[in-house]
């Protein structure tokens with residue numbers, strides 16, 4: 188009898204899809220060979236507010252290869268939201284080309300369908316649109332009177348912040364700003380859609396297939412059963428592919444209208460105005476502490492913008508409700524409608540930006556209190572989430588800070604700015620604390636076990652996606668663990684909405700959800716086979732023997748995992764600490780990030796190699812927030828000035844440092860049965876603050892506005 192192999196989880200194995208990817212065999216949305224396919228391209232508006240008065244498509248339609256030009260005049264009627272400014276949710280409908288109204292620069296006004304991509308692109312330039320232009324609202328400052336509270340969750344308070352501030356020995360009021368940023372995954376947003384006999388089949392670059400299915404079905408007012416989405420591989424998403432954007436609806440509409448499969452690719456330029464972005468945030472912080480360094484009050488007020496026709500906000504203040512023990516606490520979020528596309532989730536929406544404000548302010552307070560910033564954070568640690576009024580499932584923030592400080596050599600830090608110099612360089616050390624919700628959501632998986640040549644092989648099917656994070660690999664490892672067979676005998680099939688439903692990849696819930704779904708499916712397989720073979724449930728029998736004794740060569744079963752009551756009764760977060768060393772040139776303000784140390788506590792790490800990559804990616808994006816990333820808006824016309832990757836800068840290897848990543852050994856069994864917590868977004872969280880705080884320690888200059896470009900330092 189074989190014994191169960193139970194050592195697959197936790198191994199740093201290579202990605203099982205790595206070879207397919209590096210050899211170009213992994214197929215992305217626009218790469219599937221579909222017969223008879225035609226190409227669609229969007230035409231975008233050249234005003235930010237107003238109305239289309241006429242569209243002349245005659246010249247475009249005359250061109251060779253052009254099949255159809257769709258505008259609001261001949262478009263299919265789609266479902267519109269009843270509300271004037273609906274919230275942007277994961278399943279939001281995405282009506283397009285429905286009216287002559289223009290809400291932002293770069294909005295789709297027409298869609299050209301042609302035999303080739305080049306023909307479509309050329310004809311797009313020949314579509315003549317005339318507008319009646321209104322003066323757009325672009326400037327946040329000029330529109331402050333329009334600020335509104337977006338929903339019931341936008342405001343929160345406990346205790347009395349004003350009283351807490353008054354009774355404090357040391358107080359701080361400071362405002363932090365972060366710019367519009369764009370997700371810009373390497374793989375452009377793209378899709379191939381066929382509408383045939385009332386059924387939609389699409390290859391689309393989407394992070395959450397079940398939600399995308401709902402969005403497409405609702406937009407076209409058809410049954411979800413008639414929609415299938417395939418997203419076998421994604422070249423990144425970073426939140427921009429959580430939702431269905433209008434190009435997918437446009438291509439679906441085109442396919443319905445012309446009766447042929449339609450391929451659409453959103454250009455990099457169009458991705459600035461049509462596939463989401465991180466909003467500009469202005470965060471006003473108020474902190475008060477007594478002489479011992481105990482926080483007495485903490486307020487976090489965020490003002491941001493949404494679109495005039497749709498609403499979204501990243502909840503920057505949420506981190507301030509739960510991270511520290513503060514009796515008096517207030518959080519507000521306000522939105523100002525502007526003529527810009529609706530912002531949406533970008534990696535750690537809320538935390539990435541909120542932690543910059545909170546963790547910078549914490550550093551400022553530590554400086555005012557003449558306390559070490561690591562000790563100041565530890566002093567205000569709490570094992571209870573005071574915002575949600577629940578205990579944390581586990582919280583090892585203090586351990587992250589202590590171990591990180593040790594590993595980094597924090598004791599070498601000079602508290603006084605400019606005290607550490609090396610030639611022309613001012614050397615600074617900075618720290619920040621990180622926290623990110625680690626949700627786990629209902630997940631189903633199918634396992635198909637097959638006997639071949641006396642060995643058991645298994646296929647796992649789920650509608651989950653691998654957005655570049657390693658989902659294929661951790662699913663295979665989990666299946667191998669719970670089936671007791673080697674990883675090489677596992678075949679993983681993801682990214683088909685016809686497979687069992689998962690919450691998809693987003694919100695840092697992917698790994699925990701997928702792994703637990705697979706766990707239950709594998710357990711169910713054993714139970715069923717044991718029943719068939721007349722073996723008692725508690726007996727440990729190898730899968731191979733069970734298959735043999737139940738006389739089956741193939742067996743298929745589905746399992747579903749769901750969060751427990753214990754999970755619901757706790758606040759489930761991953762925690763971390765970031766340490767950075769920065770060298771700033773005294774004369775030019777040029778600076779280099781020399782070292783970064785990240786310590787994370789994220790439950791059981793399914794695969795240290797893919798997890799490490801996730802954190803490195805997060806740190807890189809966090810560093811990008813500081814050194815480079817910003818989208819500039821032209822203030823009169825509302826067009827983005829940054830319109831390509833040549834002017835939207837992200838860090839390259841040379842910009843980065845020695846990066847050290849540590850995971851604390853942990854299993855959070857309250858979070859879920861396997862004890863896994865998310866890391867996809869933890870890595871970016873508070874990185875910006877650690878670097879800005881290091882810059883303060885180096886120069887004595889407090890940087891409250893991202894990105895920190897060298898001219899701000901001289």
Ligand code: MOS
Nearest residue numbers: 426533534693694
């Ligand atoms: Mo994430 S911003 O939920 O992809």
